[in-house]
Amino acid sequence: MELFNRIEKDNEYWLVDQVKVEGITGQEYLGAFSRLLERWKGNRVGYLSLLMDASYEKWLFEEGFRKVSTIVEYTRALNEKFPVEPGISMEALAAGRIGDSDFAKLYERCRSGSANKNKLFTIEQVMESLENELGQEWRARCFIFWKSDEPIGLSIPMIEQGTVDEGRLFYFGVVPEWRGKGYGAMFHRISLNLLQEFGAKTYVGSTDEANQHMIRIFEQNDCRMRDRKGIYRIDR
Incomplete structure (x- = not known):
């Protein structure tokens, strides 16, 4: 074990x-x-x-x-589908509407100003890790949220390694100018729908204890706290 x-x-x-x-x-x-x-x-x-x-x-x-x-760490059972709100469209990176470099810029905008303290990777390292963790078809697992013709958020749902039905989000975020308008909770619900389509039966999400905005999103979408862990680091 x-x-x-x-x-x-x-x-x-x-x-x-x-x-x-x-x-x-x-x-x-x-x-x-x-x-x-x-x-x-x-x-x-x-x-x-x-x-x-x-x-x-x-x-x-x-x-x-x-x-x-x-x-x-928060969790909830994935046993219901959430309605998709009008006015927002969603498309995988694999569809080709934007390229990898523009997706990287969007990712960087979404994570700017985050309350999370554990900032490990540059955006170049993040992009490299996507294929390492999600496989060659990683672009099909990266979803962009659009309002009209503007990309305003992204989500990367995945099944946790070593499990068959535990859903996680590799990353999820909203660009700064669209925060505080309810889109974070909306995109999170859409992401839970995607996880169900991938076969997930439960969702597990985590965030820094200082990230009260993300904690409110968890609670709005009926997730309950199940654990608390320290983040520790040792360097060579």
């Missing part, structure tokens, strides 16, 4: 997320993570970013980690 999910990028980074399993003791988690940490050190990877329960914080500090922030 894997107690930690891991995404690796060559010698640049490891992204590690604790998988909470009922019946697993704290010592078992520490043992499993200690072995993972030794492998990271042996592979001479640039940094390791970790999501883990804050109860292990003292031990992590002793191991050389620093705390970046805290994330909250």
Whole structure:
């Protein structure tokens, strides 16, 4: 049983997320993570970013980690379809209405001014990671929201690695000039519809505890908080 999910990028980074399993003791988690940490050190990877329960914080500090922030995790069952509001159209990047470079610019605009503190990647690294995590058909999983002829948001729904029906959003956002008008909650609902089309039975979303706007979107769309984890990082 894997107690930690891991995404690796060559010698640049490891992204590690604790998988909470009922019946697993704290010592078992520490043992499993200690072995993972030794492998990271042996592979001479640039940094390791970790999501883990804050109860292990003292031990992590002793191991050389620093705390970046805290994330909250929300979830809901995907058992109903949301109505699609008029006036908004949606199209996959694969349709070719805009190219990859314009999509990257839109992505950068959507994430500008974010309250999330864990800013790991440049936009170039983000674009590279899309194919790594979503596969060669990644453009078919990147959706752009349009109002008239203006792109005003985007969403990238996916099935969580290692699962068959847990829906996640690789990213979801609204451009700055269209925030505060209700479009965030609307686009989130449309994204939940997309996840159902991909076969997801549940949705799990997370954000920085300081991102009250995203937390309100979760709550507006009937998501409930299920977990809270610290974000920790150690560098080579």
